[in-house]
Amino acid sequence: MFQLTYQSKISPELTIGEIENILVDARKRNNTREITGCLVYFEESIVQILEGKKEDVMDLFGKIENDHRHHTLDLLWEGPSRQRYFPNWDMALYAPADDSEYYDSKETFITNMTLLADLSKKTTSALLSFWSTVRKNLNG
Ligand SMILES: Cc1cc2nc3c(=O)[nH]c(=O)nc-3n(C[C@H](O)[C@H](O)[C@H](O)COP(=O)(O)O)c2cc1C
Secondary structure: OEEEEEEEEEOOOOOHHHHHHHHHHHHHHHHHHOOEEEEEEEOOEEEEEEEEOHHHHHHHHHHHHOOOOEEEEEEEEEEEOOOOOOOOOOOEEEOOOOOOOOOOHHHHHHHHHHHHHHHOOOOOHHHHHHHHHHHHHHOO
């Protein structure tokens, strides 16, 4: 098993709905290739962890790196892992609700995400860099 964490920026015009659309197709492909992971989107920042067979993860990362829907991409960590940490997720997505009716949705998101980042296992460097980058983005 292999894990890779990166961060990037999405242009402000891209709505959460459009990111969800990217993930609809992404999940189908991930399911076929047995790629799992998690993506957190907050204030134009993306942090994503990919896990699977090394060649599949590297192949996918090559595509993601060249995807013009985001930019300023930084590879944070890549390395082996003894097991999957998101075995049931073709790609989990965490993003604040795109609904101005709930004026406090951003605050709720920050609280919930901070708690999740604190409680989650960080048994590999890829996981540690994933959750610490999520936390850094939440704190602005
Ligand atoms: C932020 C972001 C995350 C992405 N995550 C995935 C993913 O987990 N799996 C996937 O197959 N494609 C993902 N993509 C889409 C890929 O960049 C690429 O468009 C897709 O794999 C299709 O590539 P292909 O047409 O060359 O096969 C993501 C794109 C962006 C912008």
